[in-house]
Structure formats: structure tokens, C-alpha cells
Amino acid sequence: MAALMQAVQIDEYGGPEVLQLRQLPIPAPGEGEVIVRVMAAGVGPWDAWIRAGKSVLPQPLPLTPGSDIAGIVVKAGPGVNGFTEGDEIFGVTNRRFTDGYAQFAKARVDMIAAKPSSMTFEQAASMPVIAVTAWQMLHEFAGIKAGQRVLVVGGAGNVGGYAVRLAALAGAEVAATASDAQADHVRDLGATEIIERGMNQLDAYAASFDAVIDTVGGVALEQSYALVQPGGVVVSAVQKPDSARLPQRVRSDFLLVSVGTRILEKLARLADDGQLETRLGDVLSLADARLAHQMLEGMQHKPGKILLVP
Template identity: 80%
Template sequence: MAALMQAVQIDEFGGPDVLQLRRLPVPSPGEGEVIVMVMAAGVGPWDAWIRAGKSVLPQPLPLTPGSDIAGVVVKVGRGVMEVTEGDEIFGVTNRRFTDGYAQYAKARVDMIAAKPSSMTFEEAASVPVIAVTAWQMLREFASVKAGQRVLVLGGFGNVGGYAVQLAKLAGAHVVATASEAHADHVRSLGAVEIIERRMSGVDAYSASFDAVIDTVGGEALERSYPLVRPGGIVVSAVQKPDTTKLPPGVSSDFLLVNVDTGILNKLGRLATDGQLKTRLGEALSLADARRAHEMLDGAAHKPGKIVLIP
């Protein structure tokens, strides 16, 4: 009989109540894959989209949600040379962003990296998707350089907090939106100026930014368009910018994150050097997956990334 593990599974798309804690067979690795004993699994908005049936990718049922993981490699598949059994890793499971809410998870070896020794497993599981999203928006899409002016929409959020830090590390002059209650925290991450999160007073910033990094969408995104100077760019991780409303000479992009070992290694080094701060939120048991998703859907919780402990 195959070894069994605890995992969260859904048979149908819907609200948090569709999440079921079950005993499932421990997976086996395929070529280029490893099996990880999961010490912590991150919970993010994309998990809720998948649970609700709103994923942009096909998601055959039944499925186990979750993609961000940190843990210990217990088995390697064919062709895997990069890691060995016993290695501590962090990263993402697969390109469908599933299978992470479990005691053991199968992960692609090109989507994981060595866990920074400076991080706990819980901290490491909070990093991959949100930090890589911020990295790619700034470095690969906007190509932010020293001396440029960058506006981060949603500086207090999980992705936004990393975007503020990474923009500062790139040498940019960072402005971010945040509420008055959260302004000091966002300044501590590297924002030089704070714009009220409802974008009051933004007319004074007309055509003054080289890049807008959007993590909130909606009205804030639309009101940011006139703030970008010709030759600048608007990059969103939430929705496609409306190109018909952009000023002449301003480009735009919509990010679909692509987590890989190389970026994870760079982020890990920054964290180890003390240049990148993580922010851990609620840490819940695997059995509390429904509660975690209720928090994603709006229930009260402390700021930071939610993680599950199998």
C-alpha cells in the first residue's frame, strides 16, 4: 500500500468551504522533479482564484491548491543533479501553481532554490511568488535604473512591499501609495514619498514617473496613467492596463509571473545580506486552510503573507 499524507483537496470550484482535508498518496517524482517534505506552504490570492475556478490556466479536478513551499527534499527524480536528498529548499511546485497544501509536494527542480539559512521555513515559504512578481515587474518588464522615479501602487501589500524595496535597491526614487496608518512602514521599506492610497493630490505628480508598478488595479491604476512621462511604462500584476487611456509615448505590460531558480537565488542572497525584508502574516495549520482562504476573501487577519504548517 502506498504511503499516505495529509493534503487539502477540492472536488469542485467555489468558496472556502470546498477545501477538504484528506489523506492522499505521497506523490512520486517524474523527470526533473523532486519530492519535498513541506515544512510551510504559502497562501496567496492566486490560490483563491484557482479554488474559485477563475484561473487563467486549465485546472482539472480534483486538485490540491498551493504553490509556494519551503521544506526538505526527500526524493529526486530522473535527471535531477541540482539538489540531493536532505537539501532545504524554497520555491514553487509547478506552472499550474497547485499541489502545495500537503505534507509532501512534487516540485519542478527549475522552480526551486536553496533556502537561505537566514530564513525560517515559514519566512521562506512566504517569499517565492510575491517577491518574484515584484522582481520581474521592476527588473525584466520596467527595467528600472538608478536615478529613475518609480511609483508603486499598493506599497503596503505583499507584492508592493517587495516592489518598494527592490526599486530602492535599484537606486530609484521611490514613491508609493499607502494609507496614513501604513505610511511609516512603507517609508521604512524605502519609499521617499507617500501618496494617499485613494490617490488624492496626484495631479501634482503629472508626467513625473518613469515607471508605475501596479499591485492594486482599478481606479488607482487608471489615475496613474497621466503620471507617467513619455518613454515610461506602466506594469500591472493585477489587470491589463487600458492602452487607449495611456499618454502618447507610454508603454504598458501585464505580468504573468514566471518563477525560476535563478531569480530565487538572487532574492535569497538579498535576504541573507539583510537587504530584503520578509513579512510573515498568519501561520496556520493545514487543517485551517478554509480559515486561511476566508482571510484571502476578506476576513480579518494581520498584515503579511499567510502560511500553512503541515
């Protein structure tokens, strides 16, 4: 009889009520995979999109949501080099961003890295998707250089906070939108200018930024178009910018994150050097997965990344 584990599963798409805590067989690793004893799993908006049937990727049912994990390798599959039993890792599970809300999870070895030694499992599980998203927006699309001016729309959010910090570490001059209540936190991350979250007084910022890093979308993204200078960049983690409304000679795109070992290792080094910190929100049990998804959809919760601890 196969060994069992607790995991969260859905049989149909829908609201948080479709999440079910179940006993499922512990998976076996395939080629290039390891089995991880999950010590903490992150909860993100993409988990809710998958649960609701809004994923851009095919997601056959039944499925276990969740992709951000940190834990301990318990078994390595064929063709695995560099990870052995007992290694502490963090990263994501697979390219479909599923299978993380469980006591044990399969993970592709090209999507994980050694856990930062300075971080707890909970801190490490809070980083992968959101920190890699911010890194790729800044470095792989915008090509941020020291001395450039960067606007982060949504500087107090999970992705936005990392974008502020990573842009500041790159030597950029960082402005960010934030509420009065979050302004000091965003300044601590490295922003030198705070723009009121409603973006109501923007005349002074017209065509003054080399890059706009958007984590909000909607009206805020549209208002930012006039703030980027010719030759600049607008990149959003939420929706595709309207190129027809952008100034001439402005590049734009909607970024789909691609989590890989190389960037995770860079982030781990920054964390271990004390240059990158996490912001943990509510930490819940697997049995509280529905509550975690209710928080994603508007229920009041602590600022920061929501986590599930098996």
C-alpha cells in the same frame, strides 16, 4: 500499500467551503522533479482563483491548491542534478501553481532554489511568487535604473512591499501609495514619498514618474496613467492597463509571473545579505485552509503573507 500524507483537496470549484483535508498518497517524483517535505506553504490570491475556477490555466479536478513552499528534499527523480536528499529549498511546485497544501509535494527543480540560510522555512515560503512578481515587474519589464522615479501603487501590500524594497535597492527614487497607518512601514522599505492611498491629490505628480508598478488595479491604476512621463512604463500585476488611455510613448502590460531558479537565487542572496526581509501574517495549520481562504476574501487578519504549516 502506498504511504499516506495529509493534504487539502477540492473536488469542485467554489468558495472556501470546498476545501477538504484528506489522506492522500505521497507523490512520486517525475523527470526533473523532487519530492519535498513541506515545512510551510504560502497562501495567495492565485490559490483562491484556482479554487474558484477562475484560473487562466486548465486545472483538472480533483486538485490540491498551493504553490509557494519551503521544505526539505526527501527524494529526487530522474534527471535531477543539484538537489539531493536533505537539501533545504524554497520556490514553487509547478507551472499550474498547485499541489502545495500538503505534507509532501512534487516540485520542478527549475522552479526552486536553496533556501536562504538566514530565513526560517516560514519566511522562505512567504517569498516566491510575490517577490518574483515584484522583481520581474521592475527588472524584466520596466528595466528600472538607478536615479529613475518609480511609483508603486499599493506599497503596503505583499507584492507592493517587495516592489518598494527592490526598487530602492536598485537605486530608484521610490514613491508609494499607502494609508496613514502603513506609511511608516512603507518608508522603512525604502519609499521617500508617500501618496495618500485614495490618490486624491495628484496634480503635483503629473508626468513625473519613469515607471508605475501597479498591485491594486481598478481606479487606482487608472489614476496613475497621468503620472507616467512619455517614454515611461506602466505594468500591473492585477489587470491589463488600458493602452488607449495612456499617454503617447508609454509602454504597458499585465505581468504573469514566471518563477524560476535564477531569480529565486538572486532573492536568496539579498535575504542572506540582510537587504530583503519578509512580512509574515497569520500562520495556520493545514486543517485551517478554509480559514486562510476566508482571510483572502476579506476576513480580518494580520498584515503580511498567510502561511499553512503541515
